[in-house]
Amino acid sequence: MKHDHEGILKRVRYDLPTDEVLTDLSSLFKLFGDTTRTKILFSLFESEMCVCAIAELMGMTQSAISHQLKVLKDANLVGFRREGKTVYYFLADDHVCKIIISGFEHLLEERK
Amino acid sequence: MKHDHEGILKRVRYDLPTDEVLTDLSSLFKLFGDTTRTKILFSLFESEMCVCAIAELMGMTQSAISHQLKVLKDANLVGFRREGKTVYYFLADDHVCKIIISGFEHLLEERK
DNA sequence: CATTCATATGAATATCTGTTCATATGATAG
DNA sequence: CTATCATATGAACAGATATTCATATGAATG
Numbered sequence: 001m002k003h004d005h006e007g008i009l010k011r012v013r014y015d016l017p018t019d020e021v022l023t024d025l026s027s028l029f030k031l032f033g034d035t036t037r038t039k040i041l042f043s044l045f046e047s048e049m050c051v052c053a054i055a056e057l058m059g060m061t062q063s064a065i066s067h068q069l070k071v072l073k074d075a076n077l078v079g080f081r082r083e084g085k086t087v088y089y090f091l092a093d094d095h096v097c098k099i100i101i102s103g104f105e106h107l108l109e110e111r112k
Numbered sequence: 113m114k115h116d117h118e119g120i121l122k123r124v125r126y127d128l129p130t131d132e133v134l135t136d137l138s139s140l141f142k143l144f145g146d147t148t149r150t151k152i153l154f155s156l157f158e159s160e161m162c163v164c165a166i167a168e169l170m171g172m173t174q175s176a177i178s179h180q181l182k183v184l185k186d187a188n189l190v191g192f193r194r195e196g197k198t199v200y201y202f203l204a205d206d207h208v209c210k211i212i213i214s215g216f217e218h219l220l221e222e223r224k
Numbered sequence: 225c226a227t228t229c230a231t232a233t234g235a236a237t238a239t240c241t242g243t244t245c246a247t248a249t250g251a252t253a254g
Numbered sequence: 255c256t257a258t259c260a261t262a263t264g265a266a267c268a269g270a271t272a273t274t275c276a277t278a279t280g281a282a283t284g
Contacts, residue, residue, distance in 0.1 A: 003198065003229080005165040012158045012169060021219070022151050028215050030145030034242075038138040039128070046124045051261060053117040057124060064243055066262055076222065085251050085260045086115065095218040102214040103140050106207035107133070110188065115259080146272080163231060176273055178232055197230045197281050225284105232279070240271075249262070254255105 031075050032099065036060065036068050040089075041096060044078060048090035143187050144211065148172065148180050152201075153208060156190065160202035 017025075032038055039058055043049060049057075055065045069089055072078045077096050080089045091097070129137075144150055151170055155161060161169075167177045181201055184190045189208050192201045203209065 003162075003164070005162065005168075008159055008161060008165060009169055012155050012161070015158050016151070016154055016169075019147075022154065023147050024219055025212070025215050026145055026147045026150040028218060029141050029150070033138055033142030033145040035131075035135050035138045036242080038141070039134050042128055042134065043124050046127050047120055049120060049124070050115075050117065052115070052259095053120060056117075057121055057128075061244070062261070063245080063263085067242075070262080082251090085258095087261060093221070095214075095221055099211075099214045099218060100137070102207075102211045103137050106140060106211060107136055109205070109207055148272080164229095173274070174231070175233085175275080179272075182232080194281090197228095199231060228281100228283085230279105230281085233277085235275090235277105237274080238272090241269085242267105243269100244267085245265090247263085247265105250260090252257105252259085254257085 028075070028099075031072065031077060032103070034068075036064070037072060038100070040065070040068060040072065041077065041091065041100065044089060044091045045097060045100075048081075048088045050086045050088050054089070140187070140211075143184065143189060144215070146180075148176070149184060150212070152177070152180060152184065153189065153203065153212060156201060156203045157209060157212075160193075160200045162198045162200050166201070 016022075032041070036058065040054055043054060043057060051065055051069065052062055054069075055062045058065065069078065069080075073080065073089075076092050078089050079092045080087050082088075128134075144153070148170065152166055155166060155169060163177055163181065164174055166181075167174045170177065181190065181192075185192065185201075188204050190201050191204045192199050194200075
């Protein structure tokens with residue numbers, strides 16, 4: 001690191017969010033960084049669903065889905081309501097949609 | 113999976129993107145799902161930078177940064193230009209910004 | 225052309241992550 | 255209260271991922 005770039009560093013450091021914010025941000029994106037979770041979120045985009053419906057839709061174990069729903073729930077990306085034995089999950093708010101859509105638009109752009 | 117939900121499944125299946133698209137989408141988000149990469153992208157948001165400046169900024173090895181830049185480069189999130197011995201990296205397009213910002217807005221909302 | 229600087233890359237390692245399996249919880253029906 | 259259905263959860267395992275270390279490449283300089 002012999003050549004100088006203190007000027008730039010100073011400016012960038014000034015504008016850079018805190019490590020805490022950056023960590024939170026990447027933790028958020030990490031949630032979308034798994035096909036199973038993305039697919040779950042996309043499904044809920046359309047309609048609330050019970051755990052076993054999601055499992056059937058995705059051709060996966062109820063357990064696997066349940067684990068992932070826990071992850072999404074802990075991050076407040078989904079909510080749920082109980083109806084008898086069945087638990088229905090739904091998208092918590094439409095920021096989720098916006099984030100996914102912003103990624104989607106990038107993909108579409110890439111493919112032009 | 114004893115109770116019925118074929119109606120919902122049919123509808124959701126119809127609207128769900130293909131597995132290929134879902135995989136691409138989560139691969140994209142996975143790129144933002146790491147603090148080091150998010151921080152790099154944020155830095156470049158402000159200004160193009162050479163590898164060793166980024167390394168210094170982040171208090172990390174040149175090698176570690178270089179590996180991550182390769183990941184971002186392979187995904188076309190960053191571009192680079194060479195100037196003598198130095199290589200400058202910059203954001204490839206502003207979809208990157210939009211994606212990060214959409215995540216950012218979610219965080220801000222969460223903290224209200 | 226030998227040396228130095230800036231960056232890239234391959235292999236190894238340690239950590240993290242997602243799924244599976246077995247089992248637990250919690251609700252309803254009989 | 256027992257059986258069954260729907261879901262949750264803990265432990266274990268396999269695969270993915272990020273960093274480190276050593277080394278390679280490639281450009282400029284004398």
